[in-house]
Amino acid sequence: MRPLAYARVSTVAEAVEIVAADPAGAFLAGGTTEIDLVRLGVARPDLLVDINDLPLHDIEDLPGGGVRIGALARMSEVARTPVIAGRYPGVAQALLLGASQQLRNMASMGGNLCQRTRCAYFRDGVSPCNKREPGSGCSALDGLNRGHAVLGTSEHCIATHPSDVAVALVAFDAVVHTAGPGGARRIPIDDFYLPPGDTPDRENPLRHGELITAIDLPPAGIAERSVYLKFRDRQSYEFALVSVCAAVRVEDGLVTEARLALGGVGTKPWRSRLAERRLLGAPATAESYAAAAAYELSAAVPRRHNTFKVELAQRAIVRGLTQAARGGMR
């Protein structure tokens, strides 16, 4: 691992100030992505600013029915918090289906949102990769791309976003709070993730020195009966080939509200707005769900090794909506 300096800070202002002042400075929270990437030589900070003592660990009710999750709350803590498990089961389930318990004990919610792709060409530190080395090309386009994205891709990058919980947060319109050199911001989570386009190295709108401080979930609504399903090569401790977060309200046999987001198939956590619109007013049947799923995936651009994801995603959507319509996980 390259040499690096370290500082432990006790206020958000301090953290922002120190990182902002050092172009190669970075925040250190749980470290599960950061230390891994530093050791691989993919991330190259010269200073890590340890933010774990900042008072950003709490999970609290918001007036009006939402919940604020502190950016440093650990995945395992959030998953077992009654208000999350009870009112946002899709969020809790997504957290529990991610990583391992050791990693969930370490990984912070803010860090989870910022985690980098598992694309092997990004992580190996040497292959052409536009995300790591802008302009160097994308090795995955014609390479081993079984795990790669089919939605939101560009000719410059097809890397999948790896987060599970971000999929659920995208489904339920979470809001990311930040503090930075320019002050505080609120960023709707769907805007927090940028499609790769011509600049796959830019994954989110955070400026250098800008720190996620909290994630707000709006009042639960139909999230209270949401499901999160994950399909992968092994049953535990593996990234998704396809995952789906679904919630649906059915009245008189018709869908009156639907939330749907996909993981494992998109370059960002994929809110399925096409399918959601198609579902509104449709009969709550497997046929409607399949039609909505086909509509969503009609934009898919599969590659040599990941064509299977197009059908797998559609089946996952149908199963997710079916379970959600039956009343969710419980």
Add this chain to the structure above:
Amino acid sequence: MGIDLTAEAARRRTPTVRGPSEQPVVLTVNGTHHAVALEPRVSLLDALRDRLGLTGSKKGCDQGTCGACTVWVDGRRVLACLTLAIACEGRQVTTIEGVATDGEPHPMQRAFIEHDAFQCGYCTPGQIMSAIALIEEGNAETDEDIAEFMSGNICRCAAYPGIRQAIKDVRDARERP
């Protein structure tokens, strides 16, 4: 001796930027304070093994995928390979060397022996650190929970049936009045 080793004291010492050269660091491992000189880039795993001679925690993958380096920091099981040693100042680190009491093996250690829950033994310290924590967390109630919440500890010899039986034994012995 007069050194305040709490997290509060560690906070008061900031925000001085330390390193990248070797820094004086006090690590509290299994209840004992160790003053060592470490570069900030040194992982907790390397500090334990190479500086403190605590070689029970194993280096399998060094990238957070195998679980052989599982230790507890402030009571929670974490991966020592993805943790910086310097970030553990003011925190309580517990390793496999710290789970026995007065020379008596921890019940989980005994259960692993009874159930032949290992073959080569390389993953065993990490398995045991996870297994004890698993029961403390309340995640050992069902076979499915045990399988899911132990999935971060890989056993190349596939001693999983013995490991799971050892966990169930310790769980059930605790529940008995």
